[in-house]
Amino acid sequence: MQSFPVDSVLPRLRDVFSKSGRAVLTASPGAGKTTRIPLALLRESWLADKKILLLEPRRLAARAAAQYMAFLLDEDVGQTVGYRMRLDTKVSNLTRIEVVTEGVLTRLLLADPALEDVGLVIFDEFHERSLQADLGLALCLESQEILRPDLRILVMSATLDTEPVAALLDNAPVLKAAGRSYPVETRYLAGRSQADTETLVTQTVLKVLAGQEGDILVFLPGAAEIRRVMEKLGQSSLPEQVRVLPLYGNLSRERQDMAILPGRPGERKVVLATSIAETSLTVEGVRNVIDSGLMRVPRFSPRTGMTRLETISVSQSSADQRRGRAGRLGPGLCYRLWTREENARLEFSTVPEILESDLTMLVLDLAVWGSEPEKLRWLDKPPDTALQSARRLLVQLEAFDQNGHVTPHGRQMAALGLHPRLAHMILKAKSLGLGNLACEIAALLGERDLFRVNGTKEEADLRLRVDVLRAEQGEYPADKSVRQRVRLTAGKLMTLAKMSKDNNDDPDACGLLLAMAYPDRIGQCRDGSHYLLSNGRGAVLFGRQALSGTPYLVAAEVGDQGAEGTVFLAAPVAVETVRRYLSGQFEERDRVEWERDVQAVRGRKQICLGALVIKEIPLADPAPEKIRTALLAGIALEGIHILPWTRVARHLQQRILFMRWQDPDWPDVSDEALTAALPFWLGPYLEGMNSREDLAQLRLSEILLTMLTWEQRRDLEEFAPTHLVVPSGQRIPIDYSRPEAPFLAVRLQEMFGLQTTPCIGRRNIPLTLQLLSPAQRPVQITRDLASFWQTAYFAVRKDLLGRYPKHYWPEDPLSAQPTSRVRPQKRGSGEK
Structure with missing residues (x-):
């Protein structure tokens, strides 16, 4: 040997x-x-x-x-x-x-x-x-x-x-x-190329065919890219002895063997492969590798519950594996279609699937095994968010009961070895006499789309695929090799599930069966081609399709990009059918909510399927506590300004904040704090109220005062007075809008005779004085009245004499008579 x-x-x-x-x-x-x-x-x-x-x-x-x-x-x-x-x-x-x-x-x-x-x-x-x-x-x-x-x-x-x-x-x-490999020369791009991947690969294949010996193994991210490169090479006048062969997982065994086994004498092979050719198997005759540097991996989003295929750059270890394919038989050559600088930035290894995959099957298998994921030994522990998402889905699929324990149905699902969605669908369909159709659907979902022609998909209706699968000729073009594989797989699934061909195979039941597999993706039409899925996500049908406007559909394949994912594969379903066969997915909810359009709380009884409201009627006599909770939520949503704030109430709020600025033991009655604590200070006063109109009955000043102790109320009157009596005898309101700097807006003439700035608060905080002209315009702002009289007053007086000559502007403001009139009632010694 x-x-x-x-x-x-x-x-x-x-x-x-x-x-x-x-x-x-x-x-x-x-x-x-x-x-x-x-x-x-x-x-x-x-x-x-x-x-x-x-x-x-x-x-x-x-x-x-x-x-x-x-x-x-x-x-x-x-x-x-x-x-x-x-x-x-x-x-x-x-x-x-x-x-x-x-x-x-x-x-x-x-x-x-x-x-x-x-x-x-x-x-x-x-x-x-x-x-x-x-x-x-x-x-x-x-x-x-x-x-x-x-x-x-x-x-x-x-x-x-x-x-x-x-x-x-x-x-x-x-x-x-040690391995048995030969040296491989590695060549990189000199700089970033503007050409698309398929064009760059095609150009490199032609270069290698012209200048090197031996077969060529090309790594591409997926089957779509492989088909496009085959098409480009087919248009490139290749020599007769060159044979271009694809190699990816969904090919038939015969076509895979054609790519792997040695070519005919005098023949050169160009094998276009996915990462399937990286390890384990040897493609005979290969002396040259062309690496696109790309691979396609599944990415699961626990947020949406959906998996999408994402094209990413290969890791350094994968790139080395690919290069090694050129050195199995003798010295080889590897073209890497990226630069040396880009190579240095590649991740060392690919992220393990367990960190980024749908874990539904893993969680079900472990439940049947009898262990929790958290108790097993892992190189990388599965993420908690993905585990929780899987458990929620397994409850929906009846594999777990509400306590998270595996059910007999769940054990049957695990025994099939299929994804739990498909296993659940097939087992349920079997009992309804729809087993044949369910196996066809499962096979269709596991293969490349029958209608994907030149890499595009137009019509999303799954029923059309079933029709084409069963007929030799059809209105829509279909890949015959894919159709053959789907038929073969469907037959094997029937054997696996131990079922015989049934008579009830109406494609119109596709929607029901998809609803069993994807209860979280039942969509309710919102507007033409736009749908809300039962998992709360938005979805849209691309372009105008026969399914557009269908009241309800089930999305088997939907993109996980943006606010609304594109629906690629779906089937219509009647909501009455879903309620009949998936009754456990529905629940009654009493919704008591603030409705912005009417600015009031309304109660409704809803029949819901996840995020979808299937039916609702007015709710008679909602519980008072629910009304109060909804009203408080409405106030928080609209903003605290919807409460009946009078000038007096706002002034009181500001006075309390002034006292809190000096002593943090005082309650925080800022808008932010009041909004955060609505249930505590406002809730008790909402009895019998349910609308903005009702809120007008509130007396906010009285409510705010209840937040103070008796001592604080007394101190509020003493240290944060509402008004100040000025030398003219007038009561002028104090403005507390800035707690750290309360101010008084008063006409200059009313302050004659007052030597120092008035102070308030426990700390004797001087008021900021906004001294006004007879026209109520500020002429000076000061917190040091004595200094103003001694210095700035004389310049101000000169200006005011010119503008208001009839008014009283004494040379000595400290001995002058204060007045709120043009001139004092009792004149002095003839001062002007």
């Missing part, structure tokens, strides 16, 4: 597993770890007659690994080596090595927590940190600790930071093996 670099660590690995149950292995790409290690450990005594489970993060890699190991044993897949993945299994009673995708391990653990027939679980390419890999490792660790101390666990990767993984495995031994 051919030797591999990883063979050098096999003796130590055998020794480790003869003494303990955990190990970490890191080996460079091409070292042979994926296929060599399971075969090398198959005859170990500690394994006895038990199986080895080899976990691969991708279906394509899992099948390729099983095929290669079977080839090395000169057997067919399904004998000693087999594979097991969702809806596709090749194993027998002879199988000792099962290559499985990660979700399958979770299903096996839920069915048999002890994994009685398994001796070793290998986590391959763990650096990808998929959600299911993290979950599978956490469950295996708990099983090993509680049920199976003899179970072995091996974590493998090419670019893994081994220290935290080893620590998670209780400081497990770390083994390192």
Whole structure:
């Protein structure tokens, strides 16, 4: 058998597993770890007659690994080596090595927590940190600790930071093996390109074809970009011997094999792949890699409950994995379509899925397993917000009861191994005789859209997809290969759910079935193409569609961008149908609220579906406490100015604030503080009131005074008087609008004879005097009246004599008679 670099660590690995149950292995790409290690450990005594489970993060890699190991044993897949993945299994009673995708391990653990027939679980390419890999490792660790101390666990990767993984495995031994790779020359862009990704990739492919030997592996973010590059290359007069092949997860097995296996003699392959080709599998013949530097990842938003695919830059570790593909067979070349400066700014590794994914399936699986997420051992703990969002959805899907405990229905859902939304829909549909339609819908939702032509989607109606799926010819163009895969998947789902074809397959039931899967995305029409979803989000149909204006629809696929997400896939539903079959989603709410348009509190009984108000009628005799609460909320919303503030009440408020400025023990009656404390100071006075008109009855001055003690009321009158009697005998109101500087606006002539500035308050705070002309215009502002008489008065007097010659302007203001008239009633010695 051919030797591999990883063979050098096999003796130590055998020794480790003869003494303990955990190990970490890191080996460079091409070292042979994926296929060599399971075969090398198959005859170990500690394994006895038990199986080895080899976990691969991708279906394509899992099948390729099983095929290669079977080839090395000169057997067919399904004998000693087999594979097991969702809806596709090749194993027998002879199988000792099962290559499985990660979700399958979770299903096996839920069915048999002890994994009685398994001796070793290998986590391959763990650096990808998929959600299911993290979950599978956490469950295996708990099983090993509680049920199976003899179970072995091996974590493998090419670019893994081994220290935290080893620590998670209780400081497990770390083994390192050198890879078998050749040097790869790396070329970067000289500067930022203005061309779009597809054009830049096409230009680089043509350059490599003209100047280099060997096949080319191109990394692109998704299938849409792959199709566009294929189209551009097809228009570029490629040499006859060049064959352009796509490689991504949703391709048929035959087309995937065409890309992976060696080409025909004299043929050159250009393989356009997603990140599926980064690890685990070798694309034969590749000597050149062109990396767009982009990848597409799912991003879950707990705020909206929606997952969207987002195109991001690759990490440094992913870029290194991609470059390594060019050095498997000999010296290679890698074109990176970004600059060296941009390369230095790349993140070291990709963010683990568990931190950014929908955790609904994880939470359900753990509930069936019998552990809380918080109690398991994780490299990265799942976020609390995503966990809470998942739990709320599982209650809606009847997988959890109101106390958060898994229901029998939830256990059935988990056993299907589908996303809980789809599992719930299929199980409910089965009981309604709609199982066939539900499986078709589930298959359609899991595949690329039938109507996505040239990367665009026009009509959102799911019923049209069902019609096209069932018919060979249709009004709308459809991808025949996708249609074939959807039909195959639907059939496998029916087998999985143990159902036979039913007669009730009317596509008009699509809306009902979608409502079962997406009770949080039932939409109520607001205006033409604009909808409010039951989760509180807005959604809009792009352009004018047949569904536009439909009173109610269910959005199966909706964007998570902006205030309103675009609906890409939906079906209409009658609200009466939803109420009949999803009665548990509805609730009656007594709403007693302030209504701004009528400036009053109104009570209504509402039938609600999440954020949607389906029906409402006036509520007779709302509870007085609810009316008071709603009225207080209305005052806070409108602003405290809607209360009947008289001049006297505002003056009293300002006087109290003046006293508080001197002594913080006095109550805070500022507008902000009063608004924050409305229930405490105003609530008791709202008995029998429910409108702004009723509020006019309030006596705010009296209410404010009740906030003071008897001593404070006495001090208020003594130290914050409402008026000051000036030398002319007039009572002039004191302005307290600025608590730190109360002022008095008084005509200059009324202050004659007063030598010093009047003071108020406990601290004898001098009033700010605004001295006015006979026309009530300020001529001087001062807090030092004595200084004014001695200095500034004479300039002011000169000016006033010129403007108001008939008025009394004495040369000596301190001995002059104060007056509120033009001149004093009793004249002095003829002063002018």
